Amino acid sequence: MTSTLPVAAPAGPGQTPGTGRRRPLGRSLLARVRPWMLLTPALLVLAVLLLWPLVRVALFSLQDYGLREIVSGEPNWIGLGNFVEIFTSEQLWAVVLPNTVVFAVLSVAFTVVFGTAVAVLLASLGRVWRTVVSSAIMAAWAMPAVTGTYVWVWIFDADRGVFNHVLQALGLQDAPVNWFTDRWSFYAIVLLNVVHHGFPFVAITVLAGLLGVPKELLEAAEIDGAGAWRRFFSVIVPQLKQIFAVVIILSTIWDFKVFAQVYLMPGGAGSNREVLNLGVWSYTESFGQNRYGFGSAIAVLLTLLLLGITVAYVRTILKEEEL
Amino acid sequence: MRRDMWTRKRAGAVATAALVALGVSACGGGGSGDSGDGGEVDGEGKTLDVWIMQGTNPSADAFFEEVATAFTEETGAELNVEFVEWADAHDRFVTSIAGNTTPDVAETGTTWTPEFADAGALAPLDDYVAEAGLGDDLVDGLVEAGTYEEQLYGMPWYAGVRSLVYNTEILEQAGVEPPTTWAEIEAAAKAIKAEFPDKTAVAVPGDAEFTVYPWVWGAGGEVATLDGDTWTSGLDSPEAQEGLEFWTGLAADGYSSAGATTWRETDVLDAFAQGDVGMAIMGSWTPGAVVEANADMEGKFAAVPIPGKDGGISPSVLGGSHLSVFETAEDKDLAFAFVELMTTGEFATKWGEQAGYFPGQKSLLDETLQSTDPLVAPFAQQFVEGGASVPVSPNFGAVQAKLTTSTMMQSILSGSEDVATASAKAAEEMTSLLNGGS
Numbered sequence: 001m002t003s004t005l006p007v008a009a010p011a012g013p014g015q016t017p018g019t020g021r022r023r024p025l026g027r028s029l030l031a032r033v034r035p036w037m038l039l040t041p042a043l044l045v046l047a048v049l050l051l052w053p054l055v056r057v058a059l060f061s062l063q064d065y066g067l068r069e070i071v072s073g074e075p076n077w078i079g080l081g082n083f084v085e086i087f088t089s090e091q092l093w094a095v096v097l098p099n100t101v102v103f104a105v106l107s108v109a110f111t112v113v114f115g116t117a118v119a120v121l122l123a124s125l126g127r128v129w130r131t132v133v134s135s136a137i138m139a140a141w142a143m144p145a146v147t148g149t150y151v152w153v154w155i156f157d158a159d160r161g162v163f164n165h166v167l168q169a170l171g172l173q174d175a176p177v178n179w180f181t182d183r184w185s186f187y188a189i190v191l192l193n194v195v196h197h198g199f200p201f202v203a204i205t206v207l208a209g210l211l212g213v214p215k216e217l218l219e220a221a222e223i224d225g226a227g228a229w230r231r232f233f234s235v236i237v238p239q240l241k242q243i244f245a246v247v248i249i250l251s252t253i254w255d256f257k258v259f260a261q262v263y264l265m266p267g268g269a270g271s272n273r274e275v276l277n278l279g280v281w282s283y284t285e286s287f288g289q290n291r292y293g294f295g296s297a298i299a300v301l302l303t304l305l306l307l308g309i310t311v312a313y314v315r316t317i318l319k320e321e322e323l
Numbered sequence: 324m325r326r327d328m329w330t331r332k333r334a335g336a337v338a339t340a341a342l343v344a345l346g347v348s349a350c351g352g353g354g355s356g357d358s359g360d361g362g363e364v365d366g367e368g369k370t371l372d373v374w375i376m377q378g379t380n381p382s383a384d385a386f387f388e389e390v391a392t393a394f395t396e397e398t399g400a401e402l403n404v405e406f407v408e409w410a411d412a413h414d415r416f417v418t419s420i421a422g423n424t425t426p427d428v429a430e431t432g433t434t435w436t437p438e439f440a441d442a443g444a445l446a447p448l449d450d451y452v453a454e455a456g457l458g459d460d461l462v463d464g465l466v467e468a469g470t471y472e473e474q475l476y477g478m479p480w481y482a483g484v485r486s487l488v489y490n491t492e493i494l495e496q497a498g499v500e501p502p503t504t505w506a507e508i509e510a511a512a513k514a515i516k517a518e519f520p521d522k523t524a525v526a527v528p529g530d531a532e533f534t535v536y537p538w539v540w541g542a543g544g545e546v547a548t549l550d551g552d553t554w555t556s557g558l559d560s561p562e563a564q565e566g567l568e569f570w571t572g573l574a575a576d577g578y579s580s581a582g583a584t585t586w587r588e589t590d591v592l593d594a595f596a597q598g599d600v601g602m603a604i605m606g607s608w609t610p611g612a613v614v615e616a617n618a619d620m621e622g623k624f625a626a627v628p629i630p631g632k633d634g635g636i637s638p639s640v641l642g643g644s645h646l647s648v649f650e651t652a653e654d655k656d657l658a659f660a661f662v663e664l665m666t667t668g669e670f671a672t673k674w675g676e677q678a679g680y681f682p683g684q685k686s687l688l689d690e691t692l693q694s695t696d697p698l699v700a701p702f703a704q705q706f707v708e709g710g711a712s713v714p715v716s717p718n719f720g721a722v723q724a725k726l727t728t729s730t731m732m733q734s735i736l737s738g739s740e741d742v743a744t745a746s747a748k749a750a751e752e753m754t755s756l757l758n759g760g761s
Contacts, residue, residue, distance in 0.1 A: 067442040070421040158582030159523075159594075176581040181737035266585030271530050271729035274739075288724025289756075290417065290438075 057296045065293035082297035091276070100278040103187055104255040110195045111251050112244070115202025120232070122203065123210045134204070141200035145260045152193045153265060156180070180266040183274040193261050198254065202247050209243040210236065245317045249310055256306060259283070278302060366400025366657045373661065374415075374429035376644065377406040379481075380678035381611070390670055398660050413720075420444045427652035428661055430644045433468040433712075434719055436477035439647065441717035446648045447474040451659040457667065457684070464641040464710045465683045471717065477645025479683025480666045481675055485533055485639045486705045488605040488626045490598065493519060497601070501627045504634050505541075505569055508602070512578035515601040523594060526603040527570060527579040528586035529736045532728035533640050534604040535570065537629045540711055541637025542566030547714040547757055554716060554757035558731070559743075559750035567742050569632075571735045584736040596620055604629065606642070607702035608679040626701040628709055636709035643680065681706050714757060721756045728753075 063069070064078045086092060118137065122130050143151075156163050158178040167173040179185040213236055221231050237244070259279035262268045268275055270284040278298065286295025371394075380386060383406065391402040405426070407415055413435065419425045420442060431439060439445050452458055452475060461479045469477025487508075489501055497518040499511040508525065515524035528534055536546055544563030547556040557563055573579060582590075592609055594600045596616035605626075614621050629637040646666055652658040664670060671682040675691065681703065682688055692703045713719055722728075731749035734740040740748075 067417060067420065067438070070417070071442045071444055158584075159580050159599075160582075178581040178584045178737070180585045181733065181739075267530065267733055269726065270724075271726040271733050272585075273730055284724060284726070287414075289721040 057299055060293050060296035061300045062297075063293045065291075065296070067290045070292070076293075078293070082294050083301070085294065086297055086301065091273070091281070095274060096276050096278055096281045099183075099187070099276065100256060103190065103258070103277065104252060107191055107194045107198070107255045107258075108248060108251045110191065111198040111255070112202055112248060114195060115199040115247070116206050118199060118203040119206035119210055122207050134207075137200040137203055140196055143197065145197060146264060148197050149193055149261050149264045152189055153180075156189055178266075180268075181272065186265065186267070186272070186275045190258070190261050190265065194255060194258060197261075198251060202251070205243060205247055206240065209240040213239050241317065245313065249313055252309060252313075253306055256302070364398045364654075364656045364660045366398035366654065366660070368399075369654060369657060370401040370403050371428065371654075371657055371661055372426040373402065373404045374407050374412075374426045375404055376412060376430050376432075377408050379608070379644075379680070380674060382677055386670075386674065386677060390665065393670070394661055394664055397664065398657060400657055402661070416444075423651060425649040425651045427654075427658045428646055428648055430480065431477055431647045433465065433477065433482070433641075433643055433645060434723065436469050436645050436647060437471040437715055437717040438720045440471040440474075440476040444650055445476040446650050446652065446655055446658075447476060448478055448648060448659065448662075449475050451655075451663075452478070455659075455663055455667075457663075460667075460685050462641075462681075462683045462685055462688060464712050465643060465645065468641070468712050468715055469645045469647075470715070477647050478662050478666050480644050480646045480671070481678065481680040481683055482641045482643025482706070483607040483680045484641055484702055484706045484710055485537070485604050485606045485629070486626045486702050487602060487629050488595070488609070488624055489602045490595070490600065490624050492623050493522065493598075493601045501625070502602075503627070503630050505630060505632050508630060509569075509573065509576075509578075511602065512573055512576075516578050519601070522599050522601060523580040523583065524578040524601045525573050526583050526586065526591045526594065526600050527574040527736065528588065528591050529584040529733040530586060530726070530729040531588045531591065531604075532723070532726075532732075533642065534588070534591075535567070535728055535732055536711070536713070537604065537637040537639045538566035538570040539563040540566075541629065541631050542569070547753060549714070549716075554714060554718075554754060556750040556753035556757065558728075558753060559746045564742050564746055567731075567735070567746055571732070571742060574736050579736075584733060592616070595624075598623075604639075607681070607699075607706070610698045611679050625697040628701055628705040636705060638709045638711035639705055640713055641706065641710040643683070645683075716757050718757050718759055722753050725752065725756060727756070 059075075061082055062077060062079060064076045064081065069076050089096075118133075122133060125133060140148075155161055156179045158164060158176045158180075163179070164173065164176045168176070179189060217235055217239075218231055221235050226234065257279055258277065262275065262277055263280050263283070265275075268280065270276065270280065270288070276284075282295050282298035282302075286292060286298065375383065375387070377383075387402070387404045391404070394400065394402045409432075412432075416425070416429070416431075416435070416439065420439070425444060431445075436445070452461075462482065465477075465479030465482055466475065469475055469479060487502070493515055494501065494511065497511070497514040499514045500507075502508040502511050512524040515522065539546060539558065539562075542562045542565045544560050544566055545557035546563075547554050547558075558567075574583065586594075588605070591600070591603050592605065592612060593616065595603050595605065596613045598617070598620065610624070613624065629639055631637050646662045648655055648658045648662060665674070666682075667684050668687075671684055672687050672690070674680070675682040675687070681691055688707075691699070692707060694700055694703060714722075727749050731745045734745045735742055
């Protein structure tokens with residue numbers, strides 16, 4: 001930031017013994033303060049829009065905060081009561097957490113693998129076909145989650161859906177099956193939906209990286225006798241490590257927070273308790289029942305969980321980098 | 324886009340939190356209403372803000388233009404009506420209560436009134452009602468639903484009721500008469516299924532709680548009862564289980580459809596409008612929507628009150644709306660002048676006719692009951708002879724939000740649990756929620 005300022009060449013006072021010229025105290029103070037002054041408006045906006053709500057959520061998570069407290073404005077501290085309730089909830093361990101974590105792992109894996117495969121395909125296409133294919137996948141990306149979810153719901157609708165229709169036409173199934181009532185088939189549909197919606201981002205990002213891999217490297221590897229698979233895993237993948245890190249972290253965050261894609265499915269709003277995930281659970285448990293403190297506590301936990309995953313992941317990447 | 328969605332969601336959460344935060348700091352001003360000094364209301368130069376739910380009355384715009392003219396004539400004040408979607412309404416009420424930005428008067432769904440009253444957001448109306456001499460002329464079921472801790476917070480406005488709606492063509496071709504007992508329902512469903520194997524003989528939806536309670540009551544069971552301060556759900560009583568057994572048994576025998584396990588009432592309506600359903604529990608307000616969705620259905624369906632087990636009528640929930648005055652209203656006399664204008668006399672009748680609902684004033688209801696329309700008379704009979712209320716508790720909203728009844732229905736319909744297990748679980752959860760647990 002400082003380097004873009006029209007201050008004299010040194011990036012910051014104190015680190016530049018070489019320049020030799022001591023400036024008057026007033027000017028050096030001004031130089032030191034100026035970047036912060038320029039940052040102030042942005043920081044203020046961030047503090048109001050992000051930091052303060054974050055702090056409020058943390059404060060709410062320690063209270064039994066409902067409609068009555070909202071109206072009266074009185075706090076109602078209960079210490080760690082909300083957290084105790086969350087951790088002692090049988091539903092969390094038996095249903096909510098497994099659904100959330102297993103689903104996130106699977107969908108991140110599928111999204112990244114499929115997205116990368118599409119990126120490789122795109123990289124090997126000529127200009128015309130690359131435009132055509134990337135426009136097609138952009139359409140999937142551009143579709144709002146709500147619209148996309150309804151399309152999948154129609155496809156798998158028990159009575160009028162095309163999926164059951166085809167199965168019956170092929171004689172694989174005698175009577176219509178409601179795919180939304182079973183935990184596994186329900187999440188298989190959510191997985192299709194989320195991967196379909198998420199892979200274009202991965203494909204486009206990885207494609208950008210692929211195009212940046214030096215041709216000489218690949219040619220050298222080919223001359224050394226490396227096959228296509230070998231070239232991909234030993235040359236390209238290491239080159240794209242950072243890109244994969246970003247893509248995986250972002251996908252993990254998104255797929256942990258999946259809400260609309262589950263909530264809007266038949267039975268997904270809470271009437272099928274088998275398919276609750278963290279997002280829907282916190283919504284129905286807290287906001288449906290005006291238990292804002294409890295909802296905040298879940299939000300705090302989700303944030304900490306994601307923060308933990310991200311930190312751990314970034315650290316492993318950095319460590320490998322150092323070697 | 325994926326990324327946009329992520330940020331948008333976060334932004335939404337942040338905005339909500341910010342609103343909540345603002346609300347906390349903005350609170351402190353309260354209602355300082357001077358209730359009922361009687362006489363003429365002078366609203367010259369004032370504006371009354373009103374929230375009305377969208378979609379109840381197809382010609383609501385024209386209706387409220389007329390109301391506004393009459394209101395200005397009577398009080399001198401301007402009327403500012405804002406339409407709110409049912410789906411967003413609860414959240415909007417909560418955020419506006421938090422931000423002290425509630426309207427002066429709003430339409431509140433009957434199950435919300437005790438909840439908002441409990442939060443201290445609504446003004447009691449008993450004095451105004453007494454002064455206007457309306458005390459004995461309001462429909463009991465709606466008064467009961469609008470009364471919290473012995474005070475009336477919701478002025479009965481309109482209500483509807485669900486009955487058994489049937490496709491006349493399907494029943495005729497299957498050679499059955501409209502059923503009057505449970506055994507006849509089953510026989511009719513069997514005959515329809517034999518004639519039309521691809522149609523849904525009777526829709527048994529899994530995510531529509533109000534289509535479930537009639538069978539519980541019809542068999543002599545209770546949804547929940549209050550004893551002293553303690554609620555007890557009766558969903559697991561032998562009577563309730565008998566009713567549930569009958570209703571879900573229709574699906575188990577193949578008279579419903581696989582998809583219906585996850586249907587909501589809107590899905591029932593869609594399927595019925597397509598002519599795919601023989602019989603279904605549907606509301607008195609739905610015939611208009613059926614014809615609107617499929618003009619071919621005009622004149623091809625009718626209704627009967629939900630049959631009792633051995634004849635008579637199985638009770639059904641009176642669902643409707645109150646008009647409530649909020650504590651933030653500066654001029655409560657003016658607010659009630661509007662409430663009275665809307666809920667009594669000419670405008671109440673007109674609203675009922677246009678929207679397909681019954682008015683909340685007894686003397687007006689009597690006129691509606693004279694109707695002979697096959698899509699009005701059966702509902703009217705159900706309304707008067709077979710009307711019931713869900714448990715009147717500020718916590719019933721929590722039961723609804725947790726989808727306790729739908730959960731029970733879906734696990735029975737999908738075959739994952741039997742009636743005894745599922746109803747025991749539901750009763751336990753409902754009892755706990757109604758008593759303020761979680």
